[in-house]
Amino acid sequence: MNLGIIAHNSKKVLIEDFCIAYKNILAKHEVYATGTTGRRIEEVTGLHVHKFLSGSIGGDKQFMEMVEREDLDMVILFYNPAMMDAKEPDVGAIARRCDQYNIPVATNIATAELLILGLARGDLDWRLNLK
Numbered sequence: 823m824n825l826g827i828i829a830h831n832s833k834k835v836l837i838e839d840f841c842i843a844y845k846n847i848l849a850k851h852e853v854y855a856t857g858t859t860g861r862r863i864e865e866v867t868g869l870h871v872h873k874f875l876s877g878s879i880g881g882d883k884q885f886m887e888m889v890e891r892e893d894l895d896m897v898i899l900f901y902n903p904a905m906m907d908a909k910e911p912d913v914g915a916i917a918r919r920c921d922q923y924n925i926p927v928a929t930n931i932a933t934a935e936l937l938i939l940g941l942a943r944g945d946l947d948w949r950l951n952l953k
């Protein structure tokens with residue numbers, strides 16, 4: 823399955839730790855991420871990540887296009903609710919689009935852990951029937 827990941831700068835270490843912890847599950851899937859998030863994940867896990875441009879220069883739009891094509895099966899958006907900034911990718915818009923297409927989306931690590939463990943257990947296999 824195709825997993826999409828975006829992490830705000832203040833959440834980069836959190837996403838690194840998450841990806842290290844669940845590296846064995848991620849390795850069985852395709853990971854897509856905005857530029858810096860993807861590079862950081864590659865550096866700490868050694869996994870290959872399909873990298874978009876950096877979020878602030880268009881990577882967020884590339885990510886959104888993939889959601890709109892329903893090509894992502896699960897999305898992790900670690901934004902910082904205390905630091906909403908107009909220059910940052912519009913995570914609210916991406917989350918709304920995920921809801922429109924019924925794509926499982928996690929905006930915090932507690933939910934992300936549920937999703938990744940559910941993915942490993944086959945709970946998201948229904949998405950395979952959409953293709």
Ligand SMILES: O=C(CO)COP(=O)(O)O
Nearest residue numbers: 830856857858859876877
């Ligand atoms: O800017 C982002 C989230 O704030 C995401 O883009 P990068 O992964 O390129 O940092």
